[in-house]
Amino acid sequence: MAEFSWVSRSPLQHALVAGAYGARDVEPGVSLTEVRNFELIQIMARRGRWADLASAAKTRFGVAAPDVPKAIQSPDAALIWSGPDQFLVLSKGGKHTFAPLSQAFSQSASLSDQSHARALIGVSGAKARTMLAKLSSIDLHPTVFPIGAAAATSIDHTSVNLWRGNDRPDGQAVFNLLVFATFAESLWHTILDAAAEYGVSIAYAEELA
């Protein structure tokens, strides 16, 4: 029997070229950072079990589970609302993988491992909102989309989970996009096209912002 060596690779392995893109004569207005190698678990409450799920989440993460479109940051995970009675758990370093979470929520929820099914793109920079306004119909003005705001929406006909993370140290807002792995390249090119005129700085990271 043939021997296989399975190597996990980012869906953006080919498309992402670190460095500068687009307008070169300006300070880059948009910075794009792909975060690689994360754990992502979908948790969906069973019928009549939301209260049990919320209580189990509080025990496990130390924060309330989101039941409105918000991303809630715990010390070592982000709980991202993804629809009625459901949310995503995003973490790094094997802290919240499928097996232990299945145990923790065995009474209240159904779980699904999405760790290698999505790509995570962080959008930041002075022109981040202007660029995203070309692609998304969500109002990202700070008064209506503050830190922790989240939306399940579509960009360029592609479903995304969009949420605002903590600001960068320089005060710039960070918009996170989770996209299906097989749509990641397409969305990536769409974002590059929209951002090119502002100058883009491209990188990938192993750490969550």
Place this chain on the structure above:
Amino acid sequence: MRIVCPFCGERELGEFTYLGDAKPVRPAAGASEDEVFDYVYLRDNVAGETSEHWYHGGGCRAWLKIARNTLTHEISSVEPAAGVGAAKVGA
């Protein structure tokens, strides 16, 4: 046209898919062929207030029941379809 999803808020039409009339109720087992035929195939072509199922597939993926006026496209109510949000209901 925009629809105010009870879970997501106001969103553009492109995030939604139209299913159809929300009024037909599945006949009981043992119903006559005419009743089943009516349920599966026959629809009213209403000029005015209708009740419809829509799917927020480009957003929270919830099914919605929407009251819409086919003459004006005015939407008078949007609510979760039966079963959506059932985890909040007592066990």
